[in-house]
Amino acid sequence: MSQFQSIDVADYYDNETFERIKAFASDKVTPFVVIDTKIIAKQYDDMVQSFPFASVYYAVKANPAPEILSLLRDKGANFDIASIYELDMVMELGVSPERISYGNTIKKRKDVRAFYQRGVTMFASDSEADLRMIAEEAPGAKVYVRILTEGTETADWPLSRKFGCQNEMAYELLVLAKELGLKPYGLSFHVGSQQRDIGAWDAAIGKVKVIFDRLKEEHGIVLDMINMGGGFPANYIDKTNSLTTYAEQIIHFLKEDFGEQLPKIVLEPGRSLIANAGVLVSEVVLISRKSNTALERWVFTDVGKFSGLIETMDEAIKFPIYTEAQGELQPCVIAGPTCDSADIMYEQYSYGLPEELAIGDRLYWLTTGAYTTTYSAVCFNGFPPLQDYYL
Numbered sequence: 001m002s003q004f005q006s007i008d009v010a011d012y013y014d015n016e017t018f019e020r021i022k023a024f025a026s027d028k029v030t031p032f033v034v035i036d037t038k039i040i041a042k043q044y045d046d047m048v049q050s051f052p053f054a055s056v057y058y059a060v061k062a063n064p065a066p067e068i069l070s071l072l073r074d075k076g077a078n079f080d081i082a083s084i085y086e087l088d089m090v091m092e093l094g095v096s097p098e099r100i101s102y103g104n105t106i107k108k109r110k111d112v113r114a115f116y117q118r119g120v121t122m123f124a125s126d127s128e129a130d131l132r133m134i135a136e137e138a139p140g141a142k143v144y145v146r147i148l149t150e151g152t153e154t155a156d157w158p159l160s161r162k163f164g165c166q167n168e169m170a171y172e173l174l175v176l177a178k179e180l181g182l183k184p185y186g187l188s189f190h191v192g193s194q195q196r197d198i199g200a201w202d203a204a205i206g207k208v209k210v211i212f213d214r215l216k217e218e219h220g221i222v223l224d225m226i227n228m229g230g231g232f233p234a235n236y237i238d239k240t241n242s243l244t245t246y247a248e249q250i251i252h253f254l255k256e257d258f259g260e261q262l263p264k265i266v267l268e269p270g271r272s273l274i275a276n277a278g279v280l281v282s283e284v285v286l287i288s289r290k291s292n293t294a295l296e297r298w299v300f301t302d303v304g305k306f307s308g309l310i311e312t313m314d315e316a317i318k319f320p321i322y323t324e325a326q327g328e329l330q331p332c333v334i335a336g337p338t339c340d341s342a343d344i345m346y347e348q349y350s351y352g353l354p355e356e357l358a359i360g361d362r363l364y365w366l367t368t369g370a371y372t373t374t375y376s377a378v379c380f381n382g383f384p385p386l387q388d389y390y391l
Contacts, residue, residue: 062270186225234275278369304336
């Protein structure tokens with residue numbers, strides 16, 4: 001009996017949706033990703049229903065396709081922007097500047113100036129040098145300071161080391177913001193992408209409450225907003241709680257600290273809105289073994305870390321892989337096509353693929369709507385960027 005569990009597509013997509021995607025994909029040259037925008041629309045509606053009091057700012061970096069941006073624009077979403085290039089994408093679609101936040105704490109002076117000149121007035125920060133630059137290039141702007149949070153052990157894709165500052169520094173920066181003529185607007189945190197431990201939000205909200213109270217009591221600064229970032233999970237191999245469960249608990253944490261009169265709450269979902277909408281289709285290029293007695297096969301496919309699957313780095317994100325091949329599941333190393341030894345997606349985490357899997361068979365990588373097209377290299381080994389289609 002196989003030690004591996006086969007992937008049941010029904011755990012991820014209803015039959016009609018998956019058959020629709022497969023039919024569309026049948027005559028396309030691999031690799032490519034197919035995004036079903038109906039799923040994105042439902043995910044967004046679920047987010048709004050789960051957090052009816054919150055403002056949703058879509059994290060554009062997850063997938064900036066015009067089809068997605070236009071859909072969310074028409075649904076009333078706001079946009080979390082990481083660069084001047086993303087700003088161009090969003091504003092070219094007619095999104096007004098009051099629906100935009102410059103959420104990157106690492107930014108050039110000329111870009112801050114450009115954002116401000118185009119009407120954007122809300123900026124993230126986590127350092128004194130950045131804050132002073134904002135004051136000079138975007139006078140009077142609203143600033144929110146990002147704090148460091150734990151959660152690196154329980155998030156599949158941790159974020160907190162590079163971004164944010166300690167609580168005391170966040171406190172001091174918001175005091176300085178007022179002195180510099182800026183509007184101390186709020187605090188932000190991110191508990192880590194694909195966060196499984198709902199308690200990570202509880203700890204972060206508790207930190208925020210302390211800073212809120214100290215600023216009000218000691219400096220008369222009343223903050224307006226908590227930006228809780230993203231972190232809500234998508235459905236990969238390891239299952240997670242539903243968005244409803246997350247929402248119920250997080251709302252409880254908020255009311256426990258802030259009572260019924262909550263500050264303005266901002267959410268910045270990316271992965272949770274679009275990951276489940278995507279199916280990446282690849283072809284098996286080669287199947288081999290490294291010795292005559294090796295038990296595991298090496299399965300080389302025409303997509304890899306450099307063509308959209310960088311989140312398999314350190315085998316962090318474990319995508320469900322479906323194939324129509326039959327037979328007992330056997331252990332495999334799964335690797336990409338490039339001439340780089342780092343282009344191995346799964347080696348330590350032993351995937352099982354059917355013994356009848358053959359060269360030329362297709363692999364369907366489920367839940368690949370987020371961070372695949374944007375992480376794809378332009379021309380490594382001459383391979384083109386990952387092709388994307390939108391239904």
